[in-house]
Amino acid sequence: MAAQHSVGGAFLSSVFQEIHRRLALTRYYRNYYDEEVAKKLEITLSSINEVLDDAETKQYQNPDVKKWLDDLQHEVYELEQLLDLISTDALQRKGTVQRFVSGFIKRSPYKVLLQRLQFLAGQKDILRLQKEATRDNHVWENLSTTRSLVDESSIYGRYHEKEEIIHFLVANSDNDNQVSIISILGLGGMGKTTLAQLVFNDHRMTEQFEIKAWADVSESFDLVGLTQSILWSFQSFQSHNEDFFFEQAFHNEDLEILQHQLQQCLTGKRYLLVLDDIWSKDGNMWEHLLLPFSRGSSRGKVIVTTRDKEVASIMGSTRLLHLKQLEESDSWSLFVKDAFLGRNVVEYPNLELIGKKIVEKCGGMPLALKTLGIILQTKLSQSEWVEILETDWWHLPKSNSNINSILRLSYLNLPSNVKRCFAYCSIFPKGYEFDKGELIKLWMADGLLKCWGRHNSEEELGNEFFNHLVSISFFQQSVMPTRAGKYYFIMHNIVNDLAKSVSGESRLRIEGDNVQDIPERTRH
Ligand SMILES: Nc1ncnc2c1ncn2[C@@H]1O[C@H](COP(=O)(O)OP(=O)(O)OP(=O)(O)O)[C@@H](O)[C@H]1O
Numbered sequence: 001m002a003a004q005h006s007v008g009g010a011f012l013s014s015v016f017q018e019i020h021r022r023l024a025l026t027r028y029y030r031n032y033y034d035e036e037v038a039k040k041l042e043i044t045l046s047s048i049n050e051v052l053d054d055a056e057t058k059q060y061q062n063p064d065v066k067k068w069l070d071d072l073q074h075e076v077y078e079l080e081q082l083l084d085l086i087s088t089d090a091l092q093r094k095g096t097v098q099r100f101v102s103g104f105i106k107r108s109p110y111k112v113l114l115q116r117l118q119f120l121a122g123q124k125d126i127l128r129l130q131k132e133a134t135r136d137n138h139v140w141e142n143l144s145t146t147r148s149l150v151d152e153s154s155i156y157g158r159y160h161e162k163e164e165i166i167h168f169l170v171a172n173s174d175n176d177n178q179v180s181i182i183s184i185l186g187l188g189g190m191g192k193t194t195l196a197q198l199v200f201n202d203h204r205m206t207e208q209f210e211i212k213a214w215a216d217v218s219e220s221f222d223l224v225g226l227t228q229s230i231l232w233s234f235q236s237f238q239s240h241n242e243d244f245f246f247e248q249a250f251h252n253e254d255l256e257i258l259q260h261q262l263q264q265c266l267t268g269k270r271y272l273l274v275l276d277d278i279w280s281k282d283g284n285m286w287e288h289l290l291l292p293f294s295r296g297s298s299r300g301k302v303i304v305t306t307r308d309k310e311v312a313s314i315m316g317s318t319r320l321l322h323l324k325q326l327e328e329s330d331s332w333s334l335f336v337k338d339a340f341l342g343r344n345v346v347e348y349p350n351l352e353l354i355g356k357k358i359v360e361k362c363g364g365m366p367l368a369l370k371t372l373g374i375i376l377q378t379k380l381s382q383s384e385w386v387e388i389l390e391t392d393w394w395h396l397p398k399s400n401s402n403i404n405s406i407l408r409l410s411y412l413n414l415p416s417n418v419k420r421c422f423a424y425c426s427i428f429p430k431g432y433e434f435d436k437g438e439l440i441k442l443w444m445a446d447g448l449l450k451c452w453g454r455h456n457s458e459e460e461l462g463n464e465f466f467n468h469l470v471s472i473s474f475f476q477q478s479v480m481p482t483r484a485g486k487y488y489f490i491m492h493n494i495v496n497d498l499a500k501s502v503s504g505e506s507r508l509r510i511e512g513d514n515v516q517d518i519p520e521r522t523r524h
């Protein structure tokens, strides 16, 4: 996995720690050191650091706070660059030539940066940014780290929808030469993927279809890559020799050959294919992709999930299932399971009443119900529940409508070190599969696990943070194991949007080997 360095608003606090350390080091580079300026810088940064958590929370309602954070991030990067320059120069100078840069650095940019940071520190009072209590340790110790893997017993409702899809799948198609597609349409977080999973794993599907495949499509649509995944998924379903077929499918980039192999694999077989989370409206591409499925006598069925009705129609869906909100009683059960976590609801009549209102606000959206339930798990006082009920996250400005406001609330409840680790994941493109161990290493390399060296090693801490992000569904385990039976993790699209939003304006993305979307102020 090739990752690029990414720093954003949520990282600022850990960046500050690193700056403190490096500022202290400049003491040894005497030609560059100005004690008075360095001291003032440290004091200024400390005073800003105290209000960072509050600023991060308030930036969503107050554009001035957001701008303040962006400006701060910019100045901090300037400072980091300056420190880079100093250490490089100081090392090169060892025993060789004194470069003019030393005097220049000492006199001017340091002071200019100090002035700008002092100006920002002065603004924190005008913006009413407050110190937050040292909540990190407290919150972290109270968090449950149990993993919430999706299993059937934790799914509520959807019985009729599931039966409707299965009925479609087992029925004979009217037109044998055309692939039959059923599209599950619905809002982000409404449970489309979950429903498709329920169907995919149902025992009747094993009886009905000889081979099955699951492909995560997501926003980036690549004809060859998707054909490779589908081919590999079908082949490994058939023989379980994943390594062999992985090499075969992914080594070949010739679409015609891939399609031919796919067609051979499907010939004479009853197959089921799930294309999860389709965004692309490129009709020609879809026609091309589906060629091997419609050639000859087609005995297969395809399930598509999408947020967009137009996509469903471009795909040529035979049937459309509009996934609506969960029923009231199912919504309540889903919420109670997480919010009360095995406790008896009737013993908390005051919370039950507020809980019912919270559930009403979630509008039957499973993702919202689950997220809020998890947040409330650790809160047992009436005032905390009322705070969640009355919180204003529900009415965000239009510009943020893509990012689920409820998830943002979940993010804000994270301890700041976990926040930074999560924000780091903004480097991943949508639908990107990542490995747990590798991500923890990246966090470590970026120094995100450093300041927690209490009883845990960095790796153990990374493990705890990762598991917590899984337990609140920010990370989800992939549906199919990859080769060698390993499971990878992905972020829900809305969660990915959230990571990009909280990581601030400076961010990089991995896209193959290309780095995209680099805003003007991005450094490194
Ligand atoms: N019926 C249900 N009961 C319990 N939990 C559910 C149910 N449906 C969905 N969930 C949970 O809600 C979350 C969102 O569901 P899911 O990923 O299926 O949504 P989606 O509609 O596919 O979203 P997107 O459009 O972003 O892909 C998941 O954590 C899932 O486990």
Ligand SMILES: [Mg+2]
Pocket: 192, 193, 194, 276, 277, 305
């Ligand atoms: Mg989905």
